[in-house]
Amino acid sequence: MMKVWDLESGYCKKTVGDYFSEWIRCCDSNKDYIIAAGLEKRIYVFEISRLILDFNKNEDALVNDFEAHDNDIEAIKINKMEKETKNLCVTASRDKKVGVWDYIKGELIVLFVGHENWVKSVSFLESS
Numbered sequence: 426m427m428k429v430w431d432l433e434s435g436y437c438k439k440t441v442g443d444y445f446s447e448w449i450r451c452c453d454s455n456k457d458y459i460i461a462a463g464l465e466k467r468i469y470v471f472e473i474s475r476l477i478l479d480f481n482k483n484e485d486a487l488v489n490d491f492e493a494h495d496n497d498i499e500a501i502k503i504n505k506m507e508k509e510t511k512n513l514c515v516t517a518s519r520d521k522k523v524g525v526w527d528y529i530k531g532e533l534i535v536l537f538v539g540h541e542n543w544v545k546s547v548s549f550l551e552s553s
Contacts, residue, residue, distance in 0.1 A: 427452065427461055429476065439476065444469055444487060453503040453514070458488065460514055460528055462498035467491060468516065470528050489533035496520035499545045503528070506549065516546035 426442035427449055447464035454460070459471045469490045476486035497521035504513040512529040523537040523544055 427459075441471065441476070442484075444490065450497065450499060451501045453501055455503050455505050458503065458528070460501055460503050461494065462516060463503045464497050466494045466496065466498060466518075468493045468498070468501065468514070468526065468531075470530060474527050489529060489531050493524055493526065493533075494518035494520050494522060499543060500547050502549055504549055513549075515547045515549065517547040519543040523547060 426440060426445060428437050429439040429441070430436070431438050441519050445461075445463075445465065449461050450463035452459060452461040454473065455464040459473055459476065461469045461471075462550050464543060467490055470488045471486045472488050473486075493516055498516050502515050504511070504516040513534065514526050514528045516524045517525070518525065521538070521542060521544060523540075525534040526532065527534060
């Protein structure tokens with residue numbers, strides 16, 4: 426289950442739970458999308474404008490969901506740089522792999538293999 430909170434009031438504006446059968450371990454967002462992942466080994470992509478369009482209505486904001494790893498996903502980061510690498514996210518998993526994904530298409534761009542244990546954190550580094 427994922428909750429959307431109002432920063433000013435501190436109230437929960439919406440609960441998104443129909444999509445998840447397991448725990449969400451991580452989520453991230455940019456101005457357009459929220460991505461979430463966890464024990465299901467899947468990435469869920471929600472369009473923010475549809476998610477918050479009407480809090481009382483169950484507007485289907487799910488844009489994509491796809492299997493990403495062979496084990497739990499520990500961390501996910503969305504690319505916030507508005508360049509040619511627009512719809513990318515990176516995932517870290519207990520399968521000892523790091524994946525870079527086009528989260529709109531659900532396509533793997535590159536898979537980094539070689540860690541000796543779980544990978545628990547990832548980040549994007551903007552180059553100049």
